[in-house]
Amino acid sequence: MSDSHFDTVAIVGIGLIGSSLARAVARGKLVGRIVIADRDVAALAEAERLGLGQAYESDVADAVKDADLVVLCVPVGAMEAIGKAMAPTLKPGAIVSDVGSVKASVLKALSATLPAHAHIIPGHPVAGTEKSGPGAGFASLFDGRWCILTPPEGGDAAAVAKLKGFWAAIGAEVEMMDAAHHDLVLAITSHVPHLIAYNIVGTASDLETVTDSEVIKYSAGGFRDFTRIAASDPTMWRDVFLNNKEAVLEMLGRFTEDLTALQRAIRWGDGDALFELFTRTREIRRRIIDAGQDSAAPDFGRPHEE
Numbered sequence: 142m143s144d145s146h147f148d149t150v151a152i153v154g155i156g157l158i159g160s161s162l163a164r165a166v167a168r169g170k171l172v173g174r175i176v177i178a179d180r181d182v183a184a185l186a187e188a189e190r191l192g193l194g195q196a197y198e199s200d201v202a203d204a205v206k207d208a209d210l211v212v213l214c215v216p217v218g219a220m221e222a223i224g225k226a227m228a229p230t231l232k233p234g235a236i237v238s239d240v241g242s243v244k245a246s247v248l249k250a251l252s253a254t255l256p257a258h259a260h261i262i263p264g265h266p267v268a269g270t271e272k273s274g275p276g277a278g279f280a281s282l283f284d285g286r287w288c289i290l291t292p293p294e295g296g297d298a299a300a301v302a303k304l305k306g307f308w309a310a311i312g313a314e315v316e317m318m319d320a321a322h323h324d325l326v327l328a329i330t331s332h333v334p335h336l337i338a339y340n341i342v343g344t345a346s347d348l349e350t351v352t353d354s355e356v357i358k359y360s361a362g363g364f365r366d367f368t369r370i371a372a373s374d375p376t377m378w379r380d381v382f383l384n385n386k387e388a389v390l391e392m393l394g395r396f397t398e399d400l401t402a403l404q405r406a407i408r409w410g411d412g413d414a415l416f417e418l419f420t421r422t423r424e425i426r427r428r429i430i431d432a433g434q435d436s437a438a439p440d441f442g443r444p445h446e447e
């Protein structure tokens with residue numbers, strides 16, 4: 142039996158990420174048994190129809206009682222309530238992890254609610270799409286993608302190594318990071334870009350002088366890319382912004398200053414300033430492609446070859 146093997150894994154939340162995890166784990170025959178939990182009975186029924194696990198529970202306390210590993214695949218705002226609900230039945234020594242897009246608030250919510258015997262190791266596979274639900278997942282989602290683990294200081298080294306082995310066996314590249322640093326990095330690489338997409342699509346749809354049908358009919362490449370991102374799950378992204386408030390506001394402040402500088406350059410006809418920025422940003426794109434992180438698939442976060 143390999144080091145990364147768990148007898149029973151409970152996946153709580155069987156949406157895009159939970160169902161991709163269930164499929165990837167089954168593909169690699171990485172665990173003995175997968176128990177699936179979701180509070181949405183329709184999602185649970187679809188998971189069962191798709192054969193994603195061996196047991197299906199609407200009660201999280203029942204779902205986790207035999208689990209050696211619990212992975213919470215729910216919006217980050219739901220973590221505290223789930224921690225509370227599963228605390229009484231969690232097996233001593235079980236590893237509790239998650240896939241949430243924000244890490245410091247999840248670490249805090251789980252530390253406040255779970256018993257001291259639990260090994261809490263938050264995680265974030267940096268891979269996804271704008272879709273949701275059990276039908277949207279696929280087994281190869283995490284192949285060659287980064288998975289960032291943010292264990293607390295003084296966390297159990299053997300448990301961390303085991304979870305690292307699990308994600309590596311799934312096919313991800315694993316990186317360790319401090320939770321607060323994770324939240325700062327992801328604020329600029331993922332959270333603010335989503336906010337910009339939501340905002341520009343909202344602005345376009347609020348225009349009085351240009352109709353929604355004209356926006357749809359004449360949408361050029363750039364706007365179309367924004368509409369894909371702006372179709373992402375509202376609950377998930379509401380929770381991301383409410384739970385990574387400080388880092389997002391810090392990055393938005395910088396973004397706004399830079400946008401004002403661009404506004405000024407356009408107003409005063411400063412072509413050199415525009416040209417200099419566009420040359421620099423083209424270079425960033427070139428480096429992403431050189432690092433093998435281009436997105437042929439509509440997501441990001443592909444690790445480069447070392």
Ligand SMILES: NC(=O)C1=CN([C@@H]2O[C@H](COP(=O)(O)OP(=O)(O)OC[C@H]3O[C@@H](n4cnc5c(N)ncnc54)[C@H](O)[C@@H]3O)[C@@H](O)[C@H]2O)C=CC1
Pocket residue numbers: 153154155156157158159178179180181184214215216217219222223240241242243265266267268269270271272273274275374377381
């Ligand atoms: N969508 C993406 O591209 C990515 C999402 N993530 C993170 O993964 C997590 C899950 O996201 P998705 O799979 O996209 O969402 P999803 O909307 O597809 O699935 C979430 C599932 O959680 C269930 N759920 C919500 N609250 C619950 C509760 N209290 N108890 C039990 N089940 C509950 C919902 O019924 C739903 O089935 C989020 O924290 C998100 O930040 C991480 C990487 C990528």
Ligand SMILES: O=C(O)C(=O)Cc1ccc(O)cc1
Pocket residue numbers: 241242266267268269270271331370439440441
């Ligand atoms: O669909 C896209 O472009 C994404 O950006 C997917 C995504 C969303 C949230 C994450 O925490 C990680 C990846």
